[in-house]
Amino acid sequence: MRATVRDVATLAGVSPKTVSNVINGVVPVRPATRERVEAALRELDYVPNLSARGLRNGRTGVIALALPDLATAYSAELAKEFVEAAHERGWAVQIEQSGANAERELELISRARTHLVDGLVLNPTTLVGSGVEGDHGPLPPTVVIGEVEPRGVDQVHVDSRRAAREMTEHLLELGHRRIAIIGASDDAVFRSATSELRQAGYEDALAAAGIAEDPALCIAVAEWAPGPAAAALAEHLDRHEAPDAVFCFTDAMAIGAMSALAGRGLDVPGDVSVAGFDDIQGAAFVVPALTSVSFDKRAIALAALTALERRIEDGAAPRKVAIIPHTIVTRASTAPRG
Amino acid sequence: MRATVRDVATLAGVSPKTVSNVINGVVPVRPATRERVEAALRELDYVPNLSARGLRNGRTGVIALALPDLATAYSAELAKEFVEAAHERGWAVQIEQSGANAERELELISRARTHLVDGLVLNPTTLVGSGVEGDHGPLPPTVVIGEVEPRGVDQVHVDSRRAAREMTEHLLELGHRRIAIIGASDDAVFRSATSELRQAGYEDALAAAGIAEDPALCIAVAEWAPGPAAAALAEHLDRHEAPDAVFCFTDAMAIGAMSALAGRGLDVPGDVSVAGFDDIQGAAFVVPALTSVSFDKRAIALAALTALERRIEDGAAPRKVAIIPHTIVTRASTAPRG
């Protein structure tokens, strides 16, 4: 049987309260007493029961991170940083997967109240804004990573619109005119705030350059993953001349796009430039290395954690939105038009 | 304030015990009573307090998954499947990261007792066998994914040695003779059971083909990631003639290797064939698509979960080892020597 505070107290000849004081270190304890208690703690190999502590304190020390798909490189990198940062601050992390499904996102929020967690960091993909606001009972402390309609929830995100505009400008500066995007928002297929903002940034840049938008170049995909992106681009190439450049709304899709281009015998960047978004770890190692929108995932994790801690502390605190800076990292996959 | 069973009982005009019976559905409850209770449950938006339940039952419904690095594609894919499968079976999953650090792996095992978890699935990288056995107090129910020295812990893994042998045979059949490996075991750098077994499989194939092993072709890396693999291969190419083929002990390293080869102007597979291990999602989309050892990550997740459930149920059950089948998937990155 595991030892309890009571066992430790008996062995050390003190009351449970004193043991608790030694463990939690809030109230000062006389050194001699402390030593006796610590010896007993060691001897009995005492490990606190966190269920009991959680029941008593109303806090479990566990937070949840809900992502659409842990197998996506971007999500995985974000999760890594988040878990690491959370551990450093003494939190344990429970992982939930929403499968890019709005209903499931809602369910996670309501389940968060059940599952021993003190708060929830949610990375939604769909336009879940209405859900996050919730008439689904009181929300647990929640922070959103990403851009959803502003509904009073704390948020952490990059400026997708500006970043997409800058990437499009980079491609324009290289002399590209017919620039396709993959991951466009399309009611019929997939709508997300992120997608709409990135597309808006793309349109901003085209408009500023006086280039008319060609709807055929806005390629929607059902899922932001390499396979669907490759398939969508291949289909596009079946029916249209190859574009000058392809700007993919994630690096994962860019890898799929590069595969589809290679499948048609098109050279990157000789025939078509390719750019991504997220600067995943693999971006620097694919051949050719991928130009991407880069930002510090650790910074996102830290900002989300800080926001969540604040929200857990004070549910009524004013809403905050943290914008994480980004840069355009140019690599071999984008080159001037000869 | 959240409603408790007591509030529900009062509203429904029954005792807390009856509410509990309705919720847990073990003891039959008269339909009329059941309905009244369910109405009260809904009206009060009752959500059980899992800390209390955990304290009472000695089970939390949470298990931990400990991985070296969540940002690695293989780990991320495994985690995705594991979390999904665990949720389907009613478990929540806590994620821990060991950072490929043996001490940290041990710490996780001992901390598992603290952290509200009923059991632990551990994917160790280093030769942690001695730690898993543990004179560190009683082990929590633990299952290991991967190959460690057999010490009485339940395990789930692929047959690394056979898979590596088969991949090496594939490369030999293509006419390659000077086959390098990346991820070799090297006392000075990095030792792991997985590494040793894959290297042993490679050696098995060479021996069967009557080819003498060249130690220079066994390239060790400090971390099984694209960057270190690319650097190690580049350094190798500085000092040696290019090998016929490179067999990387993970796909992540294979991507790094392909990058290094491209950096030297070497064509894959024209000049050098490249093979990996794990068949990560990106393997099919890199250019050229990567030949790899493939296995069902979902099957690993399910086997680990089943083993853990069994172990939680019966700590004294005999040890079991589940071997997950693999196949060699050949893609464009490996081709016959012309």
Add this chain to the structure above:
DNA sequence: CTGAAAGCGCTTACAG
């Protein structure tokens, strides 16, 4: 089929 009581292990006022 249902009720009243006890207790899981912890910590927090309340006294000293």
Add this chain to the structure above:
DNA sequence: CTGAAAGCGCTTACAG
């Protein structure tokens, strides 16, 4: 600086 008591919310024998 320390002790004795109470209670967090749940479920499980124990009675009826």
